[in-house]
Amino acid sequence: MNLRLRKIEPSDLPFLYQWENDATMWADSDTHNPLSRHDLHQYIENTTGDIYRDGQLRLIIEACQLSTVNCQLPTVLGCIDLFDFDARNRKAAIGMYIAPEARGKGVGKQAVQLLLEYAFNFLHLRMVYAIISVHNTACSHIYEQMGFTPSSPLANWTLEGDAILWQKSHD
Secondary structure (H helix, E strand, O other), rough: OEEEEEEEHHHHHHHHHHHHHOOOHHHHOOOOOOOHHHHHHHHHHHHHOOOHEEEEEEEEEEEEOOOOOOEEEEEEEEEEEEEEOOOOEHHHHHHHHEEHOOOOOOHHHHHHHHHHHHHOOOOOOOOOEEOOOOOOOHHHHHHHHHOOEEEEEEEEOOOOEEEEEEEEEEO
16 A cells, blocks of 8 residues: 655544544543544644644655556545654654554554654654553554564553553664
């Protein structure tokens, strides 16, 4: 599958609204309450897409049928974030949401690969890390496949229980 990552656009509002309000995912994302369309519209309007300015970067994961130049008939499959950006120490956390219909198809793995290439080769980060619930084995499997190392168990990290800090340093 050909994927690309791109900046959020106003037309992404319906997808973000659906995903951000998927209460089954809140334990893994530290979300505590639903977001309104207005909240998300304000976020889209105010984000610059510049991690140095915003302290975070959210990108849309899009599947493309490629022509020679452009992505034709894109399909939005999820979003992937760099957040808790620390410019001085050149590190950031990573998180992602894959739409239910796209799970188990390699989308997460490819999206992480694309984001790591950007983070390490363009932003020159030294480390990217993720905090994953011990119950989220699918996500842990993706990070393990992408060369992340489980480095710290986090006991009672959330109300749902323990988590693991996974990290990947730039070689």
